[in-house]
Amino acid sequence: MSICPAITPPSNVPKATGTVEIAEPSGKLTLADRQLFNHLLAHAYRRLITDEWHTVQMSEIRRFAAEARGGTPENDNRRMKDSVKRLQATVVEFNYLRSDGGRVWESSPLLSTCRIDERLGSLQYSFPSGLRERLVEPALYSMISLRVQWEFDSKYGLVLYETLKRYADRDAAQPWWSVKTSELRDLLGCRDKLTDWKDFRRRALDPALEEIDRLAEFRVLVIETRQGRGRGGGQVVAVTFQIERKPKEDAAATVRELDKPKVQRRGERRAKAEDIVSAVATRKALHFLTGAEAGTRLKWVKRAEAMGIELPKAASAVENLARWVPQIAVALVAEERIR
Incomplete structure (x- = not known):
């Protein structure tokens, strides 16, 4: 068995039309499975036809993914093994567009035999023979950024x-x-x-x-x-x-x-979503209290005081609601069941 030496994968991988349009109707492949497949394809791409077997250090994959995500690499291979097994077990069907415009339907597992050497920390893998030709179709392909795909x-x-x-x-x-x-x-x-x-x-x-x-x-x-x-x-x-x-x-x-680190981006998106929720709740709460009876406004003034909110004089007056209601708007909308 000839095993090619480990090489650093390129930052982009040409992905043939057929494999870009993989249809896996059952939806069993996870995001991590698809990201790993792209990474393995990028690593093997230059020798895909000439070599049956390819070798990659699993620590390199974990490090590459962590750097792209702005996080810390995982310290074991459990999740990667699970992804490999799902890629091996998943029979996909894909539509392939030949260079002459003809359409072809095929089905195949995404990975063939794989071997993990725990001592060396390496993954040896191969693609099904019938799939390899499709993976390097020169006529039509998409240039996929490995960095972007991990994001x-x-x-x-x-x-x-x-x-x-x-x-x-x-x-x-x-x-x-x-x-x-x-x-x-x-x-x-x-x-x-x-x-x-x-x-x-x-x-x-x-x-x-x-x-x-x-x-x-x-x-x-x-x-x-x-x-x-x-x-x-x-x-x-x-x-x-x-x-x-x-x-x-x-x-x-x-x-x-x-x-930006991925954690920062998630935090910013979460904060933005919370701001939107707060703004919507404020609008609903103000509309509700503006049209409510004086007793209802006084009830929420007392609730705000109990929450430790600093209130203006004559807080229940309609003209003063906007000065304190935004701080309790979410709770008010939920309790009053405002839609």
Whole structure:
């Protein structure tokens, strides 16, 4: 058995069209599984056809991921082993677009035999023979940034980023991608999950687009195609993703965002979300108390005093509510069950 020497993976990996559009309908692959697959592909890419076996130090993968995320590397291989096993066990189907434009359907496991040498701390792995040719298809590919792919928090975001990146890289004034909703569900691993379109958009598609907007060098507009009659204009049967490259100043802001530690970015997003919740609660609470009876306003004045909030004179007067209500707005809205 010939094993190639360990090499440092490139910062980007060309990912062939077929593998970018992997459809794993069951959704068993996790975000970490997909990130690991990209990393292993990048490490082996230059020797993918010539060498059956490839070797990588597991500490390098953990360190690379930790640096991209702005965190501390894990100190064991348990999670990586779990990911390897899922990649081996998952039979994926993917649509492959040949250089002549013909479409081909194939299925394959993503990884073949793997071997971890605990003493050396190395992972030896191989790709299925029928898959290797597809992984290096020279005609159509997408250049995936390993650094960016480790930054994603959801697999929906990563999968959609990889797919749309191929269209964003095209030399077109207005790149776009149209897809049936059934194919999009399979691509994101939601064939039997989030079956209601509104739930699918709210919990899978919209969060994925939000991540892409923060992390990628492009942003995306979604246009729904509806068919039939009914509320909202019928059933959504297809979507078109219109891709827009970010202006220089916005692209520079994205780079600055990536330079922040991941923990900091999460904290900032959480604080922003809390600010939005607080602002909405304040608006509702003020509207409620402004139209409430004097007794209700006095009740909440006493509640605010009990909470240790410093109140102005004549705190229950309508003109003074805005000076103290924001500090108790969330509690007021919850207790009064204001919608």
